[in-house]
Amino acid sequence: MELNAISIGFAVFTIFTLGGGLGVVTTRNLFQGTIWLMLSLFGVAGYFVLLSAPFLAAVQILVYIGAIAILITFAVMLTRSVARIKSRYFRLLPSFVASLALFLILLFGITLPIFGGHLPEAAPEYVASTRDLGAALVDENGYVAPFLLASVLLTGAMIGAIFIAREDKAKGGGA
Amino acid sequence: MTMEDMCSGLCSLLADSGADPGLAQFLSLLVGVLLVSGVPLVTVILLIWIERKVAARIQDRIGPNRVGPIGLLQTFADMLKLLSKEDITPTAADRVLYNAAPLVSFASVVLIWAVIPFTPFHYGVDLEIGALYFVAIASFGTLAIMAAGWASNNKYALLGAFRVVSLLVSYEVPLVFALLAPVMLAGSMSLVDIVNAQTGMWFVVLSPLAFIIFYVSSQAETGRAPFDLIEAESELVAGFNIEYSGMKFGMFFAAEFLHVFTNGILMALLFFGGWMGPLYYESPLIAFAWLGLKGGLIYFTTLWLRNTVPRLRIDQIMAFNWKFLVPLSIVNLILLSLGLKLLQELGWAPRDLLSASVGDMLPATALMLLVNLGLALYLLGLLRKRGAEARRDEQMSRASLDQARGLAADRGGA
Numbered sequence A: 001m002e003l004n005a006i007s008i009g010f011a012v013f014t015i016f017t018l019g020g021g022l023g024v025v026t027t028r029n030l031f032q033g034t035i036w037l038m039l040s041l042f043g044v045a046g047y048f049v050l051l052s053a054p055f056l057a058a059v060q061i062l063v064y065i066g067a068i069a070i071l072i073t074f075a076v077m078l079t080r081s082v083a084r085i086k087s088r089y090f091r092l093l094p095s096f097v098a099s100l101a102l103f104l105i106l107l108f109g110i111t112l113p114i115f116g117g118h119l120p121e122a123a124p125e126y127v128a129s130t131r132d133l134g135a136a137l138v139d140e141n142g143y144v145a146p147f148l149l150a151s152v153l154l155t156g157a158m159i160g161a162i163f164i165a166r167e168d169k170a171k172g173g174g175a
Numbered sequence B: 001m002t003m004e005d006m007c008s009g010l011c012s013l014l015a016d017s018g019a020d021p022g023l024a025q026f027l028s029l030l031v032g033v034l035l036v037s038g039v040p041l042v043t044v045i046l047l048i049w050i051e052r053k054v055a056a057r058i059q060d061r062i063g064p065n066r067v068g069p070i071g072l073l074q075t076f077a078d079m080l081k082l083l084s085k086e087d088i089t090p091t092a093a094d095r096v097l098y099n100a101a102p103l104v105s106f107a108s109v110v111l112i113w114a115v116i117p118f119t120p121f122h123y124g125v126d127l128e129i130g131a132l133y134f135v136a137i138a139s140f141g142t143l144a145i146m147a148a149g150w151a152s153n154n155k156y157a158l159l160g161a162f163r164v165v166s167l168l169v170s171y172e173v174p175l176v177f178a179l180l181a182p183v184m185l186a187g188s189m190s191l192v193d194i195v196n197a198q199t200g201m202w203f204v205v206l207s208p209l210a211f212i213i214f215y216v217s218s219q220a221e222t223g224r225a226p227f228d229l230i231e232a233e234s235e236l237v238a239g240f241n242i243e244y245s246g247m248k249f250g251m252f253f254a255a256e257f258l259h260v261f262t263n264g265i266l267m268a269l270l271f272f273g274g275w276m277g278p279l280y281y282e283s284p285l286i287a288f289a290w291l292g293l294k295g296g297l298i299y300f301t302t303l304w305l306r307n308t309v310p311r312l313r314i315d316q317i318m319a320f321n322w323k324f325l326v327p328l329s330i331v332n333l334i335l336l337s338l339g340l341k342l343l344q345e346l347g348w349a350p351r352d353l354l355s356a357s358v359g360d361m362l363p364a365t366a367l368m369l370l371v372n373l374g375l376a377l378y379l380l381g382l383l384r385k386r387g388a389e390a391r392r393d394e395q396m397s398r399a400s401l402d403q404a405r406g407l408a409a410d411r412g413g414a
Helices: A005-026 A031-052 A054-077 A091-113 A128-136 A144-173 B012-018 B019-057 B076-083 B095-115 B130-151 B155-186 B191-196 B207-219 B246-271 B284-306 B314-346 B360-413
Strands: none
Touching: A005 A031, A031 A091, A031 B012, A031 B095, A031 B130, A031 B155, A031 B191, A054 A128, A054 B130, A054 B155, A091 B284, B019 B076, B019 B095, B019 B246, B076 B246, B095 B130, B095 B246, B130 B155, B130 B246, B155 B191, B155 B207, B155 B246, B155 B314, B191 B246, B207 B246, B207 B284, B207 B360, B246 B360, B314 B360
């Protein structure tokens, strides 16, 4: 791999992603854990930029860092002890087996088929724009079915959230 | 893409004079980055003076007038004072986060300027996703406030951060919905395209409600009155930044001031045609002046509002957002998209706004204005009814209270 802007960027974002992930599992402080998680997610957004998908990069930052991670910090604040957690997780063997299995699946499922003869083709000259992405989402030969399914799922989740919030109010007379 | 395509202006000048092409490109890009980030950094010094002067005039004071002519150098004196102050980090604070938070806060505002086009040809970068980039970058500001509030290890700071973050997260929803209006009208998220699409008609005329929603939510996003929960001195001592001193406090302070002006410029770009104005094509300076003038006027109205209205309670702010602004922004967006599609199908509106003239846009503008006006009138009626109901309830409860007091007094007298 030659040393150019893209490979340097790839290295930096890899450090962000893996370092952030390592930080999440090693820190004893929940709030710092969420900050590490954000760093990791930020690294993934960087990958999207390197893959010429700026829309996904912006959405990654907006949704994961701007919304989900902020929600996690809120949830973390409501837990009993944020810092210096004493309790440890001891069932290490099942976790080890599960993560090893996942790693092997990824290794054999993704790396082997493209090993040797199937070198990935060079990225096409034409870079898909956000407009293409939007058109593909509503194209009947594209992704209209998953798109509709996801919309139904989200609507269902929203209605469920409203329903739960409402019921609480009727019973408890306000929190 | 060859080097010749990417290399122009200063870069080609350097390359011609014998520099390595790669180095020449890097240097010219570096100069561009420094210029783009320099504009907000210099502007903010002046903005603090303007803000203090305007606030003073509105409150019937003179404002800073001792340092330099008409107090122009006051901010420099303040900066020196902040820099020379003791830099305190509480012992129990989370050291890294505590020190990083002000930097992230300021960076989240300066980074927005990367996509702001000053003239048709002068901008940091014309991202295809410019509008989305602005929203994504703004979420770092929320993160900075949360980190500052938590890392300070102070209950007032944490409470302040909670309130501010809930405010920021809530008002981001109508902000994004309002932002979608110009994006949809222009058919692009690039800020340059959005401005160019306003050649025929400014988007504020096509969708005034979207502009009002954007204006109100960005006033909340910057934490300005009537949404100034960020600095509720009377309730939270100072809010999330209570433990900060010296230049670290100054960074939060500067970030807020700059954010207000940045929003003014953004609104000028999104809704008021950016650099468009008489003779803008003659010189980039004229185009730049138009943008500055429009942005400055909007900025002035936000200062005006800030110094005129009192602070709302947090429950009022939240109710206003979730029960009024969010539904309104959704309805507005649906009406806008339906209207736009209908007009395009009927052939009354051009499909490509980039080459549309004022005449092409007139029928669409008239209809859009009518729809917006209808919606606004309906909303005003609704608000009036609700206000009347609230007043009646208040009067009734007060009357019954008075009656009860009167009875008690009678009994006491008897």
